[in-house]
Amino acid sequence: MITFMFNGERQQLDVAADMPLLWAIRDHLKVNGTKFGCGKGLCGACTVHLDGAPTRSCVLPVAAVAGRAVTTIEGAEHDPVMTALRRAWIEYGVPQCGYCQSGQLMSAAALLNGNSRPSDEDIDSAMSGNICRCGTYSRIRKAIHRAAATLASPGDTAGIEQYAGAGFGNFVELKAVAVAPAGAREEGQS
Amino acid sequence: MNTVVTSRRGFLKVGAAAGGGLLLGLSSGCSVSGSQTYKTGKPVADDTAQLNAWLHVTPANELVFYLDKSEMGQGVTTGLPVLVAEELEVDPAQLQLRMAPVDDIYKNTAFGMQLTGGSTSISSSWELLQKMGAAARQLLLAAAAFEWQVEVAELRASDGLIHHDASGRSAPYGEFAAIASGLPVPEVVKLKDKKDHKLIGKYNHRLDAEVKTTGRAQFGVDTEVPGAAVACVVRCPQFGGRVEGFTDTRARQVAGLVDVFAISTGVAVVADGYWPARKAADLLEVDWNLADAVRIGSDDMMAEARRLGRESGKTAREEGEPERALAGAATVVEAEYELPYLAHATMEPMNCTAAVTAESCDIWAPTQLQGLVPGIASAITGLAKDRVRVHTTFLGGGFGRRAALDFVVEAVEISKHLQRPVKVIWSREDDMQHDFYRPLAYHRLRGAIGEGGRPLAWQQRIVSPSIEGQTTAVMGTAFFPHWVPDGLRDGILGSARYLQEALTVSRGAVEGADDMPYAIDNLAIEYKQFNPGVPIGYWRSVGHSHTAFAVESFIDELAHAAGADPFAYRRTLLAQAPRHRGVLELAADKAGWGRAAAGRYQGIAVHRSFGSYVAQVAEVSVAPGGKLHIHRVVCALDCGRVVTPDIVVAQMESGIVFGISAALYGAIDIDQGAVSQSNFHDYPVLRINESPQIEVYIVDSDEAPGGVGEPATPPVAAALTNAVYAATGQRLRQLPVKLKA
Incomplete structure (x- = not known):
């Protein structure tokens, strides 16, 4: 145990x-x-x-x-640093397929927790262990700088609020549906 | 729904007239219905009103958009909603997105089957989804006119509401959906002019960004079905090997093991989670039958390709008399280009979840080719195709890998055997060593240069396996009814493959070469097929991924041999190819061609693929010792009409990084029939610290939309190696690049 x-x-x-x-x-x-x-x-x-x-x-x-x-990414959801990063990720349209982004965000959060205004070199060094096959690297770099700036002056949220909470939760629908026991479920009858 | 049907029946007489009256006034509209109903045969959820196959309305007034293309990062979860929302007069963020089931209505018009590939999502949906949005809006207006007993002309649709300004009334679309869904789809609708677009060409949010920053996006590997077991499959390291037998004594000692048995691709090891399944799989001892296995290596294969390159092949394009022009020329340039097998290496390893019972088969798959899944599952289970339900998840990368269905076959076979839900998860090693690889390619080029440096002849011979031949054999299974015996089916498919390879030029091998744009009077493009037995498939940009490298390297070689500037040389030869020339000039202008900073060197390349034109200027420096640094890539794109500009930019960035990964590092080596690479340590891909600055410029165009998912990948390798030539005088004719010290 x-x-x-x-x-x-x-x-x-x-x-x-x-x-x-x-x-x-x-x-x-x-x-x-x-x-x-x-x-x-x-x-x-x-x-x-x-x-x-x-x-x-x-x-x-x-x-x-x-x-x-x-x-994990779920546990960090309401952390102020993660919130700033997520907002910057959305503002800059960072995710493509999105599969690597939980890991990217966790690495970025750890970076900002230890270094509130990282340079490009700091970002490269902290993030080079995270592969993105979609090639979102230049946006990740911009988004980390943006999140750092937002955290440094919390009032500076221009261009961000319009993205937050505007019905972007639609994709929960894409989650898998549970299967009922054999033959019990029939889809699509109207 | 019965109560609605009753009132709808009464309405239909009036409604048909009202609808007709509405539509007769439109003389310049475009045809929508014809004989098409634009509805699914089987609505996905039984409580929604279906306006058409893409738009449903729930009783709670939610507008549901059924997405019929797979989201693998290219942005269809934004681009397609924007097309429909423009005409429906709603904010795209108001649409609830659900993945469409498999249905004939969702066949990709570019391929005649339901699939996501070939950079066609926008071009094949462009007009259709605008029409569907417009038709739905008209139905809702007609229904509202009936409900409120007013003229349609007095009504206005905006922001998901119907307004009657005269009375000050307004109500959400959903209130009229039940009636609207019973009306016939309008014969004709008029689409907005470009100048009236509020969303198309302007919308710059990404609708899937939020869910992809919280960990809540559901990829295939995240599928949770109650009672599901997890399977790993042990496959023969050598291609073509089969299971002779296995010893599972040690494997069965792992706590949590469920079962071990042979399937068509290897031996399935099933447990109550991934870790016990993986541990048991590592303890399994398999006796492989290598009678039909590939025994040679990729070095032998390339040597064979070089040998075949000395023989003439099938003609893909011929103009003038290239042999004669070459024989009489003062200067002849010859070059050979060689490119290796490549893995896709999507971030999400292959996986699939299946639940097979005596009556039905449910499949949750990150797939680009859901359209063939029912046929494949039917062939395996013996169930009729309409007993197979496909649930498409988010794809953790696709790049063409997920247009193959091997992982679906495994999940269905294992679940059928156990009669319980099973999730098959591949390791990274499985993924890298059992891919459908970008085929190796050998290009032999000869060019003649005449007076003033002008090219007189271009002869190109391409030796590469035929993707179409293999696809015929592998995917054909899905088209056969399940009662056709395996032997007969395999015989027919084998013959089809033979004929395809023997008689045709593989498009997937010559595309991008046989439509080479430079004005050269004497031209020959030939194709020579060979099949070394390695599984091959569609890899981001397919044939363009190697033809662009050969063509754009060789035109650079001719320019240097002619003593000309590579940009000016291309520009002259593209006088009759305005869209090529447009992006070439734009890229050169934005990159400051010829004015690189001290110590930095530029290379240029231009290529058309998937209906779009891309030019790139790479700026590099090479340190003493041969260390290459890519500082900047400037990219100009003409993809016709643009729907979501920032996603188009993102796809250019993505395609460039993908192409640079291949150019710098990408190589799958085969040793005695088995792949040598296994994970990201020996198949490296670009990381953030190596990623160049990328600038993207989009040509403002009124042409029909082209693709954007793939076209940025083809030219970047040549732009890069042309820059290395400018920096060092080394002409790199093999990928991945190896610079001399």
């Missing part, structure tokens, strides 16, 4: 000690924002915060987080 803090709540898991944290989160806690990309700590899609530090969860045995605090 492994006990740790997960997104602010105490969790106990009875899983193999060598199971990577990623699969404990996805398969056992059923929290899916953290993504599987390479399984070798090479692409950054699985980045979470371990006691605040960016960590590749696909190569970290779950036993190693006993007694520590794990935060």
